Amino acid sequence: MASPTVTFLTITTPGDIQRYLRQNSLFSDLPEDALREVAEFCRVRRYRDRQLIHARGDVPDGMFSVIAGSVRATTSSDEGREALLAIMEAGAWFGESSLFDGLPRAYDAHAQGDCELLFVPRSGIENLLDRRPQIYRNIVRLLCQRIRLSLFLLETNALLPLEGRLANRLLILAQAEDHSISPELRLSQEDLSQMLGMTRQSINRVLKLWESEGIIERHYRGLRILDFPALRRKITDN
Incomplete structure (x- = not known):
């Protein structure tokens, strides 16, 4: 089911991106000069309802944060049966694991309703991590949350x-x-x-x-x- 359509641009300038990053747990503890640097190489992308953001098997080129709207993460069997893995709402990050293992995307991501995403390119974040390794702590925390949630879902699906x-x-x-x-x-x-x-x-x-x-x-x-x-x-x- 589509989310409400994004009919306006919520982020339009590097200053807007910097303020958005400041409110997000992944980058909120960075100093202002680092936030400005991240804001310079980030890009805002807008997708129409049901538009493909990335496909399973794609080479990873960056990670995303949902600014407005929502994103469906799905996978399909060879017979065409679709499983809905998650719906990412505003504030959520996705695509971060592929930045570190270098493996292809593990699922399809489509816009659910018109949506606005912040795209963090792989080249930019890798250069920043080399110089500011403290960011690893935040990303590792995010990945650990994902692992804990996956294990919790496996447990409940098996027992309940x-x-x-x-x-x-x-x-x-x-x-x-x-x-x-x-x-x-x-x-x-x-x-x-x-x-x-x-x-x-x-x-x-x-x-x-x-x-x-x-x-x-x-x-x-x-x-x-x-x-x-x-x-x-x-x-x-x-």
């Missing part, structure tokens, strides 16, 4: 039934990159079925039950979490 897995995924989606919580989730039941590997009918049955219990509220753009403690209990009760 559908209700617990769905509750767990909604709670993860509600938490932004900066650890803030948003009850509003812009994704469809088809998105959830692709994430969890379950049928849309099964997802609909559980969501309908939770709506009757006052835990969530469904609408045409997605859903809203009304009762976080009750949703967490769906995990522990299972």
Whole structure:
């Protein structure tokens, strides 16, 4: 399901980029001169709804941060079955692992609705890291968060039934990159079925039950979490 269209340019100058980086955990502790340097070699890219950002197997040329809109990370089987790995919202970084292992992109990334991204080219960040190795600490922290999340998802997928897995995924989606919580989730039941590997009918049955219990509220753009403690209990009760 598409996010609201980005109809204006939220970042237009190096000064805007520098202020954006200052608010982002990956670069927020850099001195001003380093931030100015990063802002000079970064570029703002804008994509239309469903436009390909990078494909699985592409040679990595940089990493991205979502300024506005959202991005779908997907992979497909040889038979054409698609799995939705993640939806990256504003503030999220993606593509950083390929900068260090040099391997091709591991998934397809498409714009979900019109979106605006900050592109950090590989050449620029590598030169900066050579001179300011303290940035490695922030990137390693980000990669560790990714690993912990992956292990957590593997554990819950293996041990929990559908209700617990769905509750767990909604709670993860509600938490932004900066650890803030948003009850509003812009994704469809088809998105959830692709994430969890379950049928849309099964997802609909559980969501309908939770709506009757006052835990969530469904609408045409997605859903809203009304009762976080009750949703967490769906995990522990299972």
